[in-house]
Amino acid sequence: MNSKELFTEDLSKFTILIVDDNEDILDFLRDDLEERYTVLTATSGNEALLQLEEQIVHLIISDIMMPGMDGLEFCDYIKSNFELSHIPIVLLTAKNSLQSKIEGLDAGADAYIEKPFSPEHLNAQVASLLNNRMKLKDYFANSPLTHIRTMAHTRMDEQFLEKLQQLIESNLSNTLLDVEFLAQQLNMSRPTLYRKIKSISDLSPNEMINLTRLKKAAAMISEGHHRMNEIAETVGYSSLTQFGRNFHKQFGMTPTDYIKKMGH
Incomplete structure (x- = not known):
């Protein structure tokens, strides 16, 4: 093609x-x-x-x-x-x-x-x-350390995306973390939140939650002093295998490959 x-x-x-x-x-x-x-x-x-x-x-x-x-x-x-x-x-x-x-x-x-x-x-x-x-x-979806604000085209959107990321990151271990929870916390209707996230990022809210988990994991790997099972648990994965599979699917490399790439 x-x-x-x-x-x-x-x-x-x-x-x-x-x-x-x-x-x-x-x-x-x-x-x-x-x-x-x-x-x-x-x-x-x-x-x-x-x-x-x-x-x-x-x-x-x-x-x-x-x-x-x-x-x-x-x-x-x-x-x-x-x-x-x-x-x-x-x-x-x-x-x-x-x-x-x-x-x-x-x-x-x-x-x-x-x-x-x-x-x-x-x-x-x-x-x-x-x-x-x-x-x-x-670029945002495929680059482990690219910040969410790179997708913002207005100051308003930059503030929204940063607030969204902070909200997800502070609730990574919360089993109630889903689109309903985000909509309540952001004081928005569920359809409005869905449309806003989808339009800006091309992701559904659940995909955005999962990507934020994996980006947080990539940031922890880049710090170089966390064990892999600790990272997986911190970002809300109970299975190390599932974490590794999702990381590879998102970024095209395993967490171990990424560690090598970061020079740790």
Whole structure:
């Protein structure tokens, strides 16, 4: 498989929400993007917000000029809303002025495209934003010592991820540690927590808990003065074999290989 095929295949799991009050533009964009992505549409900012309550959306494309809540207000709302702030936004505008670009970037837009635009340009911009996020997620999941905040794109998300990690790490030996427990501690509904973690990391809450266990184990191994059974027990494994198997599956090496790699 060449890299282009891999690129396309990986991106097919993403959902894009297009927001525009012009039905013709909505249809045009949907037809163009549906070959690669799952596409949702909305004709207003308020309708888009209802969709975002129900769906995991990975990227938003929004027109600026809309009645009611315009694209700048919509973008500003998304970027200042804790549950949604991680979603990248591409703003479309007919305005060809520096001032409107500055307003868009002030509202937190991740990219800005002027109308009329070529579908190729929009596709390239969308693919670039999604691909960069995907690389960060993969890097976090596969690198034993990479910190959780590498996946954050806003200060709000950085604070959320650090709080999430601290909460999991301080409860590694707690048999009640699951998505229900995390949702209660973070004062969030279970579906909201699931959507937030899944969108930022591509992991379910349970996968995030398991990965945090293994990363804590990797950090303890790197310190070089803990016995393996002590590490396994500390991060919540009663079986050393199961711990070794999960570590290998996640990081592509056994704990013993990792010890050698760290030079201990």
